[in-house]
Structures are given as C-alpha cells and as structure tokens.
Amino acid sequence: MFRLAHLSDIHLGPLPQVSYRELVSKRITGYINWQRNRKRAMFGDTLIHLVADMKAQAPDHVAVTGDLVNLATRKEVEGAKIWLEDLGDPHWVSLVPGNHDAYVPGALNRAYREWHPYLIGDRYRNGMRKFPYLRVRDNVAIIGVSSAEATAPFFATGTFKRGQALATARLLRQTKEKGLFRVVLIHHPPISGAAAWSKRLIGKQLFSKMIRDLGAELVLHGHTHLDTLYWLGGPDDAKVPVVGVPSASQGAGDEEKPASRYNLFEIEGEPGRWSLAQRERGLRPDSTGIDWIRERELLVDGRAVEAKPRVDARPARMAS
DSSP states (O other): OEEEEEEOOOOOOSOOOOOHHHHTTTHHHHHHHIIIIIHHHHOSSHHHHHHHHHHHTOOSEEEEOSOOOSSOOHHHHHHHHHHHHHHOOTTTEEEOOOGGGGOSTTHHHHHHHHHGGGSOOTTOOTTOOOSSEEEEETTEEEEEOOOOOOOOTTOOOEEOOHHHHHHHHHHHHHHHHTTOEEEEEOSSOOSTTSSOGGGOEETHHHHHHHHHHHOOSEEEEOSSOSOEEEEEEOGGGOEEEEEEOOOTTOOTTOSSSOOSEEEEEEEESOTTOOEEEEEEEEEOTTSSOEEEEEEEEEEETTEEOOSSOOEEOOOOOOOO
16 A cells, blocks of 8 residues: 655745845735735644654655745745755655745746755656656656746736646556556646636646546645545546645634645555545644544545545647
8 A cells, every 4th residue: 555645835934034125026915915814824833743743644655736935035945945855855755836936937946946856757857847747656656747837916826738738648648558546746726616716727628638538546736725625537437536635834713724734645456446545634623733634535446436526527629
C-alpha cells in the first residue's frame, strides 16, 4: 500500500514588513485582506501541529498544491523555501504553485528559483523549468500541473492552456501504459462552479477533455480552502475523483471555511482494479489537537463507490 498525504494553501504568516514600493501593485489589496481577515484566522501554531501530525502518520509521499505565501514578496518566498526544507526532502515532497505564489508579475520566477527542487520531475535537465512534470514513486505517477499566473487586482484566476494540456495528456498516456496509478496535482479546481467566477480555472474544459480521453485515478487541488469531492468523467464511463482540501493554516471557528486539515490517501491494487481510500485528519473544533475527521472509500477494484457522485463532464475539443 502506498500512502500519499495532501496539503494545500499554506499561506505562511505572519507577513514580513512590506515596503511602500511593494504595496504599489496588486499587493495592496492582498495586504488589506490579510490584515482584516487572514491575520486572525491563519497566524498561530495550527500549521506546525498539522505538519507534525502528518509526519507522525509516516506517509510515503507528500503533495502540496500551492499558495505557500500571501503576497509573494521576496522575504515570503525565501521563508517558504525554509519551510519546504523543514517539511521534507524534495524527493519526498511534490509541489505545484498557486495564484498567491504568482501574485504579481515576476513573483513566480522567484518562487521557481527558490523552490526549484520541489517543482521538477525525475528527468529534469538543467535549465528546464517546465510543467507538467512527472515523478514516479513505487507504482504511483505524480503529475504536476501549473495553473498559477499573475492576475489583476480582485482576480485569482488560473489557466490551463492547450500546450500544457497536450503535454499532460502524453504523460497520462505513457504512465497508463506502464500500469501506474496516476495522480494529477493542480492548484485551481478543474470543475465548473467549484470556485467563484473571479477565481475560476480558465481552460477547465481542456482539462475535462484530457481526463475523459485518457483518464487518471486521482486529481488533487487546493485554492477554495474547502473539503470537496467532485468527479470527472473518464474513458469507458469511468469516474475520476477530484479532491480539494482546506487550508493547512486555517484556525477553528470560521463559519465559512473548515479548520486546518490534510488528507491521507491509501492506494493499492493493480491496473484496472485500483482501490483508493481517503482519510482526513484535522484540527478539532475546540482547537485542542489534531484528530480524524472522516474516512471514505473512493475507488474499490477500479470502480467509484460514492453513492451520488457529482460529475463535471463538459469537454471541449482538443486536437492532438
């Protein structure tokens, strides 16, 4: 059995000192949002306790689906590098960036430089920073996709363009031929209506088309700070689970957002007969510690077992 942990939306705090020059940009809106909302909900020991609990569960690998920082200032990005190194070795941790990591033009390039070992595939060649990437751990293929881009104030959209779709499709085909359990990591949910219009994934139709044609066994995302389970249609009427996780830094007591959580996915079986279980651990409502939240089977012998899965399947044409 292979155990994969999933964290997202770290939003490391507190914010460092931000210069007036740095605030003359979209960062001013994010700074105000932090001071009014996230400062209270996300600054404390919550993340430290959650990560310690996750490590105690001894997963075989860890997936982090973006938003390590808030405003993507230089100090934040450098601090996130230290946090990643404390989280674990790059061979053990796979990362894809989120919209906050690309908050303003140029920020994502700095993140790539600082977090580089966590953002590359097994066959990385010096000088190539490219998505999607592929990592293979035991019988599991981890395919990292980037939806991160700098956007205008009050927008947090992501993109999944044709070039990346075609490259990801090739990886899905190759790893299927090798009989691997395929996990796709992306920050924005590739589901219609899963995020507000101003925070949506542009190109989710391409993503749906790719999954419908080639399939996958699991898609993991963040962005919404919610515990969600959707399904995408795959080949031969298969259903592919699409799982979102709350922010790893969220404190208890918020009426709209669940408290800090991570997922543990237990993967076993063989091609065509994969079994997948989801175990959620997170902060107790009274903030007294981390506990089990929910356990559910998603796939048994290759079949979706959710009683009434929500299926999003509105694919667009994608020429090869």
